[in-house]
Amino acid sequence: MTIGVAASGACAGAAVRAAVLGAELFGRGAIGGFAVFAVLDEAGRLDYRVTQRGGIGALALPDAWMTAKVAAVISSGPDRPEPLTQFLVGAAGVGLVTGHRMPNSLGGDGVALNQAVLERIASGEPPPSAVDQVLAASPELDAGLIAIGADGQLGWGDSARVLRRDDRGSFQRDDGASRLALAHNSIFSSRPLAEALGELAWAALHGREGRLRALRLNAAVPVRPAPRDAVHIDSQGRVELIESANPELSRAQRRGTAIYLGSQVLCQGRPIGWVETELVAELAEGIATPLPGSVPSTFLTSVADVVS
Template sequence: MHDAVLGAELLGRGAIGGFAVMAVLDATGALQYRVTQRGGVCALEMPASWQSARVAAIISSGPDRPEPLTQFLAGAGGVGLVTGHRLPNTQGEDGTALNRAALDRLAEGQAPQQAVDAVLQAHAEWDAGLVAIDAQGRLGMANSARARRRDDLGEFRRATAGASLGLLHNSIYARGDLAAQLGELAWSRLRGLAPRSCFLVLVDAVPLVSASRDCVHVDAQGTIVALETANPRLAGLDRVSTAVYLGADVRRDGVLVGAAATELYVRIRAGAACPVALPAQNRLLARMNDVEA
């Protein structure tokens, strides 16, 4: 899910790149949180052990939301997690937040879809969508009747015997079906599949070399090691600008492996592209060809 949110920050515009809350049930079933008010998902300092967590959830939108940020993502050790979009923390008729009410139903033994449906059907005109996952990995998700009337919604859901993934979004605008793009990206990570998209990152300053065609050269880890540009003005700039243009070739060891699906907007100085302070801004998403990525 981390990569899906990062993908939204790079591919889209709108309610992204601000606050983020991520939660996992760790190997012992205990609940753990990481939160940030600004900077989006890249500002979350996640332990390496979270990479193997069986149950995880995230919520992110614009910056500076009411504290505590954990109110936006309800969780309980050994029970599950309930995230969502719009205002999943809004109090219901009985004063209990909608996401917490769904979590309480999970604790009582209800299946996630049953819990989500019960809460949202009882609060049809509340502005919320919920995604619930229990400690066994079962998934449930839905929007309230009010939220379903929006024309800016995205949804992705996939489940197999061994894995489940759910995604809801609104107020994020991008080319194409954003939910499908993000869902496929997250699913490939979850299942260990050969990715059709991958993140490339600018770690150190690299020279901008004049060439007849734009190209990003990367190593096996996806680190940018060289940049070629057909823009004759780019290397002479001294400001933040687009160092990698949309559609630029991506090559590894000289072999064409894909194309840039987003742009790299970083500091240009002394003929080189230099990383900037915001971590997400040093990354771009590339569409990979039918080769090992």
């Protein structure tokens, strides 16, 4: 499995979704296929959404899940063995255990590592100790684990085998009230990925916008020639106009890049930042029409600390 995320706090559901969305937009590799999303609601009840293809954008997530206090996700390429919930196990009133690589690897006792962690938490062991003990007993299994208790306690770690990989990344943060951990492998990006995903998720966990923001092309908009590349948005973050210094773009009749990397972003005419991930759309007659689905119509921007 390529990425696992768990969080506790005011908007844990939004946080884990933001991390995987960022991975799909920033990265290349085994991503955008299967996904398992799990939450514990306010009563401690467990609920899942799963998909074999399409990644995070293919999951029909209830709005209420975005403010779930305990949430986790795991995702990788498509068409994985059923049931998909074997990769992210949970129990009502106990917690959730996700991870990366193969968190469901069988230990020497024949019990899956993620299930063994969950059972330890159920017996009263804190998640950090549960993860450490299970991984220490199976150092050469190909597994990384992230466990979140129903009380919000968080534990994470990689086996000795996974620690030797040079394609792994991780992010953890805890401010006492909110906790977040993510781990990934085999996702290739032009930028340090784990830190970017963590930053995006941490802001979402607190219900605020961070330096990295996700914007969407929700409807068809004009594409006009201009001296420089720019994306104009309204006060709600909706794209209103695309300007491009590429003279071919406004007369293109094809599917292709409509918003270029590095384009300036302007909100009601005021520069606020720069495009971090390109967006592909249907181009015809000087109009850019979004592709179906939430992820293909989304792009990330970085917002300047000081707006000129």
